[in-house]
Amino acid sequence: MATLEIRDLHVSVDVEGGTKEILKGVNLTVRSGETHAIMGPNGSGKSTLAYSIAGHPKYTVTSGTVTLDGEDVLAMAIDERARAGLFLAMQYPVEVPGVTVSNFLRTAKTAIDGEAPKLRTWVKDVKGAMEHLRMDPAFAERNVNEGFSGGEKKRHEILQMELLQPQIAVLDETDSGLDVDALRIVSEGVNRAKESTDVGVLLITHYTRILQYIKPDFVHVFVDGRVAEEGGPELADRLEAEGYDRYVTAAKA
Ligand code: ADP
Numbered sequence: 189m190a191t192l193e194i195r196d197l198h199v200s201v202d203v204e205g206g207t208k209e210i211l212k213g214v215n216l217t218v219r220s221g222e223t224h225a226i227m228g229p230n231g232s233g234k235s236t237l238a239y240s241i242a243g244h245p246k247y248t249v250t251s252g253t254v255t256l257d258g259e260d261v262l263a264m265a266i267d268e269r270a271r272a273g274l275f276l277a278m279q280y281p282v283e284v285p286g287v288t289v290s291n292f293l294r295t296a297k298t299a300i301d302g303e304a305p306k307l308r309t310w311v312k313d314v315k316g317a318m319e320h321l322r323m324d325p326a327f328a329e330r331n332v333n334e335g336f337s338g339g340e341k342k343r344h345e346i347l348q349m350e351l352l353q354p355q356i357a358v359l360d361e362t363d364s365g366l367d368v369d370a371l372r373i374v375s376e377g378v379n380r381a382k383e384s385t386d387v388g389v390l391l392i393t394h395y396t397r398i399l400q401y402i403k404p405d406f407v408h409v410f411v412d413g414r415v416a417e418e419g420g421p422e423l424a425d426r427l428e429a430e431g432y433d434r435y436v437t438a439a440k441a
């Protein structure tokens with residue numbers, strides 16, 4: 189069992205002539221086995237939340253806490269966060285010149301587990317996960333993110349999640365740029381991880397479409413840097429029908 193707890197999180201970025209507060213007091217708890225959808229209009233701070241949990245240097249936490257089973261995540265170095273059981277796809281470099289997907293995955297797995305995976309099972313696991321995600325075996329020999337299409341990046345993200353077996357995974361816009369078939373395949377990967385490892389998932393998305401495939405237990409509506417409303421899966425259905433207009437209008441008023 190793992191619990192990611194975010195309490196009254198305030199985050200700023202440096203902008204020309206000063207700083208700008210983007211997260212204005214976020215409260216959220218994600219436990220093993222739960223799927224939480226964070227939904228909200230563009231610019232509401234969803235990615236900032238993901239980057240802040242990942243420890244992106246551009247985002248300064250000015251107050252509040254993020255803990256994993258009571259341990260202070262914000263005090264951890266980025267690789268420590270991964271070892272503690274957090275999966276944050278965006279924590280990894282955009283491109284890793286000269287490092288193949290295969291080597292990258294094995295290095296990450298070794299760093300997280302503290303020992304190299306047994307070669308025979310590892311090769312089988314990688315092959316199996318890639319087959320499930322309908323990835324060409326040649327993909328494993330490509331350099332990480334070098335010339336990856338949007339869809340390949342997303343599949344690579346889910347491939348990592350399936351193989352690294354985190355306790356809590358933060359997935360930001362996993363649905364963006366995917367056609368319906370790819371969306372289904374990627375969603376199935378998330379669902380496989382949920383079934384086989386009881387991972388807790390924080391699924392950040394602007395659109396309700398992916399929630400037809402990955403069923404959230406909880407839905408949080410993010411507006412202007414904080415959670416404006418929370419509910420069960422029915423809230424996603426309402427957003428699908430009504431959009432974000434009434435939240436945005438209320439935030440501006
Ligand atoms: P979302 O993911 O919900 O679309 P973001 O977290 O990307 O929202 O952005 C929230 C707000 O913070 C936006 O107004 C965006 O322009 C601003 N912002 C995010 N990152 C930066 C940054 N590095 N520098 C300046 N402004 C930023």
Ligand code: MG
Nearest residue numbers: 221222382386
């Ligand atoms: Mg579950």
Ligand code: MG
Nearest residue numbers: 234235236361
């Ligand atoms: Mg975003």
